[in-house]
Structures are given as C-alpha cells and as structure tokens.
Amino acid sequence: xxxxxxxxxxxxxxxxIELLKAKRRKLVTxxxxxxxxxxxxxxxxxxxxxxxxxxxxxxxxxxxxxxxxHQSVVGWVTPFVKRKKFFEPSKSPYLLLxxxxxxxxxLGAIIRSASCxxxxxxxxxxxxxxxxxxxxxxxxxxxxxxxxxxxxPTALAAAQxxxxxxYVLYLATLKxxxxxxxxxxxxxxxxxxxxAVGISKNVLPYGKEISISQRSKDISYNASVAAGILLFxxxxxxxxxxxxxxxxxxxxxx
Numbered sequence: 599x600x601x602x603x604x605x606x607x608x609x610x611x612x613x614x615i616e617l618l619k620a621k622r623r624k625l626v627t628x629x630x631x632x633x634x635x636x637x638x639x640x641x642x643x644x645x646x647x648x649x650x651x652x653x654x655x656x657x658x659x660x661x662x663x664x665x666x667x668h669q670s671v672v673g674w675v676t677p678f679v680k681r682k683k684f685f686e687p688s689k690s691p692y693l694l695l696x697x698x699x700x701x702x703x704x705l706g707a708i709i710r711s712a713s714c715x716x717x718x719x720x721x722x723x724x725x726x727x728x729x730x731x732x733x734x735x736x737x738x739x740x741x742x743x744x745x746x747x748x749x750x751p752t753a754l755a756a757a758q759x760x761x762x763x764x765y766v767l768y769l770a771t772l773k774x775x776x777x778x779x780x781x782x783x784x785x786x787x788x789x790x791x792x793x794a795v796g797i798s799k800n801v802l803p804y805g806k807e808i809s810i811s812q813r814s815k816d817i818s819y820n821a822s823v824a825a826g827i828l829l830f831x832x833x834x835x836x837x838x839x840x841x842x843x844x845x846x847x848x849x850x851x852x
Contacts, residue, residue: 606677608735609659609668611637616740618644623676623743625649631656635670667736678730680747681719687764687785690718690746692836694829695760695767697753697801698792699821702728706737707822708790713741715826715833720747721756726792753789753797757804760787767805769797770828772818774807782832790825 605626608614617625618641627650630638645651659672685693694717699705705728712720728734735742750756760767768782769789789805791797810819810827819827 604677605674607662607672607732608675609663609665609672609732610736610740611635611641611669611671612740613732613735613738613743614641614671614673614740615644616743617673617675620743623678625673625675627652627674629654629659629662629672631659631670637669637671641671663732665733678735678742678747680730680749684748684759684763685719685721685746691785692716692718692832693721693760693765693785693787694719694825695721695753695756695787695789696727697723697756697789697797698726698795699790700726700728700793701821702731702734703737704728704793704820704822705730706734706739706742708825709734709738709742709745709747711822711826711829713738713744715829717829718746720745721760721787722747722749723753723756724749724751754800757789757801761804768828768832769802769805769807770809770824771796771802771807772809772815774809777808777810777828777831780806780808782835784836786832788825788828788832790821790828793821 608617614625614628617623629652632653656670659668659670660666662672694712696705696708699708709720730742750759757767765785765787766783767787767789770791789797789801808828810824812819
C-alpha cells in the first residue's frame with residue numbers, strides 16, 4: 599500500500615466523482631462522515647472494493663483539507679501525471695498557456711473552462727505558478743482529471759517551443775485587438791498572464807495581442823473570467839462547441 603507521503607490529497611464531491619470516472623489515477627483512501635453527505639450515492643456507485651473508506655468527524659476533514667469547503671469527502675489519491683511529450687499541432691490544434699497564474703483557485707477555474715470549451719492541452723510553468731493542488735482540483739470541479747497538462751520551465755520557453763512547432767499565439771492583454779473581430783487561425787495557443795502583471799514582457803513578441811471589451815479602462819476582468827470569455831469566443835467562432843445535452847460521456851453536466 600502506498601504511504602500518504604506518496605499520494606495527493608483531494609477534496610470535494612466532483613473532484614472525487616470525476617477522478618473515479620476518468621480512471622486515470624487511483625483513489626486509495628476516502629474519508630467521509632456519518633451520516634454520509636447528500637451526494638454520497640453518486641460517489642458510492644463508482645467505488646470499487648479495494649478503496650478504503652474511513653468515517654471521521656467533519657472537523658477532522660476540515661483539518662485534513664485545510665478548509666471547510668470539502669463537502670464532507672476527502673481522499674488520498676495517486677499523483678496527477680503531467681504529460682512528458684510536448685504537443686503536436688496535428689493532434690492538439692487548440693492549446694492554452696498559463697503564464698504565472700498564482701492562485702490555485704484561478705488555475706482550477708481556468709482548467710474547468712478549458713475543458714468546457716474543447717481545449718486540447720494546457721501548458722503551465724514551473725516558475726512563479728500555482729501548484730496543481732487540492733484547491734485547484736476543487737475549483738476545476740474535477741475536470742482536471744481529463745486534461746492533458748504539460749509543464750514548461752518558463753513561459754518564454756513555452757512560447758519558443760510553440761512557435762517552433764507552428765502554433766499561432768494569441769496573447770490576452772489590455773491593449774490588444776478586440777477579440778470579437780479576430781479571425782483565429784489554428785493551430786493556436788491562447789496565452790493568459792499573471793493576475794497582477796499580465797503576460798511576461800519577453801513573451802509578448804511571440805504572438806498577437808487580443809483583448810476583451812469592458813466598460814472602463816480603469817477596471818479589468820479576473821484572470822479566470824478573462825480566460826473563460828476568450829476560450830468561449832475562440833471555440834464558438836471555430837465551431838467547436840456543442841449543446842449541453844450533447845456533452846461528451848464521462849463529464850458531469852452541472
């Protein structure tokens with residue numbers, strides 16, 4: 599049996615459900631309460647006999663998760679595996695590069711939007727970026743379990759590799775061309791910058807700057823909101839979106 603130091607902690611109903619549905623990694627131990635939470639039947643239907651279930655007080659779950667946002671389910675799981683090979687335009691024509699996103703909740707929310715809009719792969723950076731931790735898994739509503747994620751050392755290294763591979767980079771900034779007027783060319787990669795300073799200056803020469811209209815120049819969208827809007831615009835204009843009732847199997851509709 600793997601020891602906890604070799605595992606990752608996740609919490610929340612949908613992170614647990616999607617992990618079990620995706621079957622890309624293993625749930626080793628699941629902690630919950632008595633009585634079980636309202637969503638327990640959805641989880642229980644996916645559990646296998648080899649998964650240990652421990653019943654503990656709710657405050658014990660809060661201490662484990664470091665938050666009250668655990669929805670009475672906390673699990674130890676095998677680590678999330680990032681892809682080792684860089685993306686190929688012919689197989690992954692629609693990418694997302696996250697340049698210095700530091701809030702794990704923003705990271706998870708962006709990954710959720712990427713999943714909803716049909717992004718083929720996500721590039722994160724090893725430097726100055728939020729980790730893929732339990733908070734990120736929770737904010738993604740578990741949809742991270744289906745994501746292809748590659749970690750580049752820096753955003754500059756990622757931009758250089760993308761250009762060399764033949765991707766067109768679209769950079770989300772406050773002074774770019776209105777995204778609603780852009781004809782997006784694939785293979786492409788949307789770049790979302792840091793919550794405070796935006797996209798790294800040394801990355802700007804590698805792509806076309808685009809922006810979202812807003813009421814005033816003195817305000818700006820949250821990074822995850824901006825990412826969601828731009829991902830939707832790109833996917834919608836390229837015909838990648840389908841009605842909610844036609845969503846792929848294995849992805850919960852909520």
